[in-house]
Amino acid sequence: MEEKVIVKKPPKSPALAGILSFLFPGTGALYNQQPLKFLVFIVVIAIMVTMLAQGVGSPVFIGILLGGLYFYQFIDAIITAGAVNRRALSEDIEEAEVEELPEFVKTGSVFWGIVLMALGVLLLMANFDIIINYDRIWNLWPLVIIIIGIKLVADYIARSKEAE
Numbered sequence: 297m298e299e300k301v302i303v304k305k306p307p308k309s310p311a312l313a314g315i316l317s318f319l320f321p322g323t324g325a326l327y328n329q330q331p332l333k334f335l336v337f338i339v340v341i342a343i344m345v346t347m348l349a350q351g352v353g354s355p356v357f358i359g360i361l362l363g364g365l366y367f368y369q370f371i372d373a374i375i376t377a378g379a380v381n382r383r384a385l386s387e388d389i390e391e392a393e394v395e396e397l398p399e400f401v402k403t404g405s406v407f408w409g410i411v412l413m414a415l416g417v418l419l420l421m422a423n424f425d426i427i428i429n430y431d432r433i434w435n436l437w438p439l440v441i442i443i444i445g446i447k448l449v450a451d452y453i454a455r456s457k458e459a460e
Contacts, residue, residue, distance in 0.1 A: 307384050313377040317370045324373020328380060337369050352434055407447055 308328060317324030322337035344362045347353050422429055 308377040308380045310374045310377040310381070313373040314370060317373040321366055321369050324369065325376070328373060328376045330376065333372075337365070340365060352431075411443060 313324040313327050316327050321341055322334040325331075325333040325337060341362065344358050344365070348355055348358050348362070422432075
């Protein structure tokens, strides 16, 4: 009787992930089993396209950001598929860790839930022209960066206190 040799096939095709991302942004992340990353890509791209269509902000700047995001999600899908393959084929490679989103997003606190609820209320009020409008929201976008910075500093301080 002949002995059968089983060759383990890589679970993900980087080429297919790249083609999917090229044809429709975010689908490469979905193929790589990263639904949250897919959702983030789709929402951000939809916001940028809406801003371009409504003439909010600088069209050149938003166009450059949109092109950069499109290129990033294309390359990310290919690299992530390769990392999934390396992790599946060899347990010795530790660098091939694949994450859904950056570490600061995966905290177990209620911080991000509160931020999203506040943002939702703000955008809902802007839809009905209650207190604010989209022009004011557009002028306040740097607050998002400030909030993320405060969250990162607070997490760092909490980790350093835990290490002591």
